[in-house]
């Protein structure tokens with residue numbers, strides 16, 4: 025089959041690779057209908073993790089074409105969305121839909137290690153398919169199904185961990201796809217205002233169109249911009265949706281006393297310089313986590329089907345799998361107003 029493979033620093037290619045085989049008796053093979061490129065795929069693209077040879081892609085929608093003998097609920101022919109994160113599939117945490125807390129393997133993001141291939145490909149092997157997929161419900165489009173595989177649960181978690189109270193001021197750092205999901209989710213909590221911080225004009229304009237106050241952080245004005253916009257008081261809640269040192273520092277700096285900082289951007293730095301004095305003196309709460317994706321579907325699907333979340337037009341680009349090298353380049357360079365790319369494995 026054809027699959028995207030990371031071949032060098034800042035290079036992916038579409039190569040012929042072996043077809044996937046069942047990843048165990050509870051697993052399944054999925055023929056991929058649609059897949060997307062995630063901001064965290066850019067960590068692989070830039071070799072932040074050892075990434076050469078990895079087949080990326082953890083946002084996948086498709087049809088089941090083969091199931092193992094121990095699969096109970098899914099059937100060949102089911103059209104499913106796949107959790108970006110999987111676990112052992114047997115422990116109590118996996119069974120309650122929280123592979124992030126898996127006691128056996130820990131969380132495994134599809135397509136981030138040499139052993140677990142991703143779904144920017146024609147086919148994908150999914151372990152413990154009863155737990156880690158959802159049959160796509162009536163009224164959920166392919167695009168929204170893709171959002172439910174990762175970035176909507178992640179953005180929603182950003183708002184949830186911020187414990188936003190009605191009337192709060194919320195600052196969101198990063199108006200990429202996850203930041204947009206966090207913005208859509210934060211609006212459900214009734215904040216008085218949402219301040220959107222980014223450096224890309226199109227992204228700020230999109231956030232403004234969704235009702236946020238845009239703050240241009242070029243020239244390292246992120247935290248200061250939020251303080252200015254709040255008359256020096258600072259935000260009640262900061263949601264960090266980038267994962268860079270600067271935006272994390274800005275999120276910590278921009279909240280007022282007893283502020284809550286909720287981090288869903290990916291940062292794997294073991295030596296991050298945490299501003300402890302700031303945390304103490306302002307009595308901050310800081311939370312960071314990956315979303316327990318399968319456990320969020322029961323809440324998020326009704327919000328999607330009832331139209332309660334403003335998810336329109338997140339996918340700015342639709343391209344064939346064969347165009348993946350160009351899609352990665354555009355996304356990495358933030359060219360052409362790109363926010364989110366849908367890849368069609370048939371093209």
Ligand SMILES: [Zn+2]
Nearest residue numbers: 062063064174
């Ligand atoms: Zn992702």
Ligand SMILES: [Zn+2]
Nearest residue numbers: 112115118126
């Ligand atoms: Zn487990």
